[in-house]
Amino acid sequence: MLASELGKVKARKLRISVPTDEILSSIVRFQPNAFHQRRSTGSNGILDVYAWTSLSLTSSTGRSEDDHASYSSHISECNKLTELAGCIPWFVQFAERLTPVTRCRIFKLAAGGCIPCHTDDNLAKYGLARIIIPVIADNRCITIVGGEDYVMLPGEAWFLNDDHPHSVMNSSDRDRIVMCVQTFNLAKLCELL
Structure with a gap:
């Protein structure tokens, strides 16, 4: 696949294997209760509190609790590996393989929770691709991209085109x-598709 064709893809599984047990044990060893609540202002101007929390794997300070939520931060210098990232050797190797990486995080979506439909326009606006790597998930965790349902399971990695409503x-x-x-x-991402 060519990089110019990525815009046509909604979501696609990468041809790699992910050691989810290693990743999960690193997260638990690091700080099992350290996820930070995500807050954002919706298009209606009202503060939304979603059922998801995050830890940063990259940030401008190298600290896992620093989560740069502004989309303008994608093009700034927020790519230092955090102390959590350093505990996950597989992630460090994967990030080096896909350099330059920017905003990398671990998200926890509560049981019964949802992330409302939205678009981020990262691919078209910034030339930035998003890869989702499930660590804990099952067939009841559904990602909807452009009206199509995807079940993303541990051991897999997925390109998600966030220009599409998801x-x-x-x-x-x-x-x-x-x-x-x-x-x-x-270009490197396309080699993995």
Whole structure:
């Protein structure tokens, strides 16, 4: 696949294997209760508190609790690996493979929670691709992209085109945890599709 063709793809599984047990044990060892509540202002100007929380794998300070939520930060210098990232050797190697990476985080979506439908326009606006790596998930965790349902399971990695409207429903009885990696290296990503 060519980088110029990515815009036509809604979501696609990468041809890699992910050691989710290693990643999960690193997260738990690091700080099992350290996820930070995500707050954002919706298009209606009202503060929304979603059922998801995050830890940063990259930030401008190198601290996991620093989450740069502004989309303008994608093009700034917020790509230092955090102390949490340093505890996950697989992530460090993956990030080096896809350099330059920018905003990389671990998200926890509470059981029964959802992320409402939205678009981020990262691919078209910034040339930035998003990769979703499930760590804890099951077939009751559905990602909807451009009206199509995707079940993203542990051990997999997925390109998600966030230019398309997308949402997540966690109908599971346990929290869903995913790594989200964003990269400008579209050519290298295409080699993995």
